[in-house]
Amino acid sequence: EAVGPQEYTALKLRVKEWAPEAEKAIKGKVPDSADVFFVPATLRPETMYGQTCCFVGPKISYGVFKVSEKEFYVVTDRAARNMAYQGIFPENGIYEKVAEVVGSACVGTLVNAPLSVHTEGVRILPMETVLPTKGTGVVTSVPSDSPDDFATVTDLAKKATYYGIKKEWAELEILPIIETPSYGNLTAPFLVKKLKIASPKDVKKLEEAKELAYKEGYYQGIMVAGDFKGEKVEVAKPKVRQQLIDAGQGFAYSE
Numbered sequence: 001e002a003v004g005p006q007e008y009t010a011l012k013l014r015v016k017e018w019a020p021e022a023e024k025a026i027k028g029k030v031p032d033s034a035d036v037f038f039v040p041a042t043l044r045p046e047t048m049y050g051q052t053c054c055f056v057g058p059k060i061s062y063g064v065f066k067v068s069e070k071e072f073y074v075v076t077d078r079a080a081r082n083m084a085y086q087g088i089f090p091e092n093g094i095y096e097k098v099a100e101v102v103g104s105a106c107v108g109t110l111v112n113a114p115l116s117v118h119t120e121g122v123r124i125l126p127m128e129t130v131l132p133t134k135g136t137g138v139v140t141s142v143p144s145d146s147p148d149d150f151a152t153v154t155d156l157a158k159k160a161t162y163y164g165i166k167k168e169w170a171e172l173e174i175l176p177i178i179e180t181p182s183y184g185n186l187t188a189p190f191l192v193k194k195l196k197i198a199s200p201k202d203v204k205k206l207e208e209a210k211e212l213a214y215k216e217g218y219y220q221g222i223m224v225a226g227d228f229k230g231e232k233v234e235v236a237k238p239k240v241r242q243q244l245i246d247a248g249q250g251f252a253y254s255e
């Protein structure tokens with residue numbers, strides 16, 4: 001766990017089509033003409049090309065917060081409070097919640113994920129290990145480079161019926177984003193296999209895989225997707241972040 005403040009990139013994933021239960025929860029509370037965004041917080045903006053879905057905690061309660069008449073964010077109350085002191089809402093310290101929705105009700109919602117190769121959109125899916133006390137409580141999934149994400153999408157596809165999802169929602173193609181000398185161009189799948197991680201509940205081994213993936217990716221990785229192909233991850237990371245911010249598809253969030 002880092003000691004100083006964490007500098008996240010918050011990403012704006014626009015809702016294209018609501019899951020029926022979530023639609024009921026927001027009906028009449030958000031103008032029809034407005035855009036609603038799920039807002040994951042990430043430390044790896046350079047991997048956003050590889051988003052295949054976006055996770056919420058099924059039992060976590062989320063708020064729908066008003067940014068303007070045209071724009072609403074889905075995050076935890078805790079994150080909205082933090083954002084209110086970081087200039088993200090119109091008035092300092094003030095955040096207006098217009099609706100509440102539990103994570104499980106959002107599962108199946110189709111969102112547009114900025115930079116993702118999956119331009120048709122990605123689904124909101126459940127992840128049991130999402131912490132309500134970190135980031136925004138929304139986690140975008142990049143299974144090529146995050147062992148947690150790879151273990152979770154593998155489990156979701158295996159037990160699609162149990163999770164009440166369509167199997168294909170968890171099986172969007174995983175494309176190479178970063179090439180590394182030790183683990184090839186699909187670092188997370190490689191490490192999950194190598195360390196024989198069987199499920200998202202293998203917390204200890206996942207911790208080890210995360211550590212290895214992060215070091216190798218950050219210090220040795222070369223981009224093989226996106227606008228900064230051929231550049232070192234270390235160099236590309238702030239550039240991708242800035243691009244997202246300049247395009248209005250993301251913003252800085254810290255805690």
Ligand code: A2H
Nearest residue numbers: 041042043044047130131134135137139140141142145146
């Ligand atoms: B990262 P730190 Cl490709 N609960 O983004 C659980 N995990 C959360 C979370 C929450 N409430 N909020 C954010 N996270 C995840 C990309 C990524 C991430 C890659 C590789 C590693 C990685 C795509 N998922 O994180 O404890 C988010 O996943 C490895 C730790 O604040 C976020 O970045 O350091 C990261 O954990 C923040 O973790």
